[in-house]
Amino acid sequence: MKILAIANQKGGVGKTTTSTNLAASLFVVNKKVLLVDLDPQGNATMGCGVDKNQLGVSVYELLTGQATVTETIVKKCEGGFDLLPANGDLTAAEVELLSLADKELKLRFALEPVRHQYDYIIIDCPPSLNMLTVNALALATGVLIPMQCEYYALEGLSALLDTIADITAVLNPELQLEGILRTMYDPRNSLTNDVTAQLREYFGDKLYDTVIPRNVRLAEAPSFGQPALIYDPKSRGALAYLALAGEIQRKEKEQRELVAQDSEGVTNQSVTGSVLDCDQLGCEPTTAESAGKQMGPPDLEILSTEEVRSADEVSE
Numbered sequence: 001m002k003i004l005a006i007a008n009q010k011g012g013v014g015k016t017t018t019s020t021n022l023a024a025s026l027f028v029v030n031k032k033v034l035l036v037d038l039d040p041q042g043n044a045t046m047g048c049g050v051d052k053n054q055l056g057v058s059v060y061e062l063l064t065g066q067a068t069v070t071e072t073i074v075k076k077c078e079g080g081f082d083l084l085p086a087n088g089d090l091t092a093a094e095v096e097l098l099s100l101a102d103k104e105l106k107l108r109f110a111l112e113p114v115r116h117q118y119d120y121i122i123i124d125c126p127p128s129l130n131m132l133t134v135n136a137l138a139l140a141t142g143v144l145i146p147m148q149c150e151y152y153a154l155e156g157l158s159a160l161l162d163t164i165a166d167i168t169a170v171l172n173p174e175l176q177l178e179g180i181l182r183t184m185y186d187p188r189n190s191l192t193n194d195v196t197a198q199l200r201e202y203f204g205d206k207l208y209d210t211v212i213p214r215n216v217r218l219a220e221a222p223s224f225g226q227p228a229l230i231y232d233p234k235s236r237g238a239l240a241y242l243a244l245a246g247e248i249q250r251k252e253k254e255q256r257e258l259v260a261q262d263s264e265g266v267t268n269q270s271v272t273g274s275v276l277d278c279d280q281l282g283c284e285p286t287t288a289e290s291a292g293k294q295m296g297p298p299d300l301e302i303l304s305t306e307e308v309r310s311a312d313e314v315s316e
């Protein structure tokens with residue numbers, strides 16, 4: 001099973017769109033899927049047809065120990081999969097968590113009773129490297145980073161990769177970089193090719209071949225409380241997310257086969273499964289405009305709230 005954190009501390013890069021539509025796409029290929037809304041904005045919740053203002057219990061109660069996961073799960077939301085819904089209350093959880101023991105592991109502990117019932121758990125992260133995101137990364141087996149191919153696209157990425165590396169070292173050795181997804185992709189924009197070339201160079205086959213085009217159906221679907229695959233299954237956006245689900249499953253199968261070969265004594269160096277070293281990112285400028293600008297992240301000590309917060313400020 002896979003637990004994917006959909007993370008990027010930038011807002012508006014397509015995290016929620018990716019979370020809801022990837023969940024819907026994996027569900028239609030008969031996978032058991034749980035979507036976790038970990039953003040106080042509750043956009044994934046609304047986008048799955050669940051009214052965030054009418055929730056009895058939500059991820060807030062779950063994280064603060066006031067409700068069990070079984071009580072919190074909404075079974076079969078629009079899109080068919082299960083949902084752990086969120087709303088503005090979650091902002092309080094972020095603060096309340098800070099004074100608790102094992103604050104980074106609250107989500108992990110809370111999901112323990114159900115995690116093995118699912119093939120995929122998808123976590124829609126908030127747009128910052130805060131304690132909620134740390135909770136997602138402490139639980140996840142992989143991080144999927146959606147990004148737009150635009151000016152400063154790579155800025156902030158090294159801070160995220162550093163956080164992933166820290167969490168892998170300290171809290172969750174299972175965590176890997178799952179992949180980089182190009183969203184709102186517009187091949188007519190000349191920058192798209194430049195950014196793609198840089199991403200390919202740094203991330204190699206961690207860059208998904210599938211791209212998500214800019215597609216108005218993807219933007220419209222949430223206002224109808226539906227993933228695009230329900231709202232307009234033939235739209236280019238919906239089909240792109242189906243293709244992404246296919247690519248993720250294909251890579252998973254390849255990785256399983258490699259592991260099986262390795263255990264038969266065949267050495268294979270290509271997939272070690274660890275996150276990319278941040279140095280590989282090189283901190284090179286994306287554009288002539290950003291030339292000379294230092295992209296290096298601060299040293300991020302994940303267990304220290306102040307430093308997590310200051311990293312947020314740097315990245316925003």
Ligand SMILES: Nc1ncnc2c1ncn2[C@@H]1O[C@H](COP(=O)(O)OP(=O)(O)O)[C@@H](O)[C@H]1O
Binds near residue numbers: 010011015214
């Ligand atoms: N591929 C796309 N084509 C068109 N609009 C998109 C696409 N992906 C996202 N959007 C729109 O862009 C906005 C930001 O996307 P969202 O998924 O909410 O980003 P995030 O969760 O990272 O803040 C939303 O209004 C969404 O509907």
Ligand SMILES: [Mg+2]
Binds near residue numbers: 016017039043
């Ligand atoms: Mg979002």
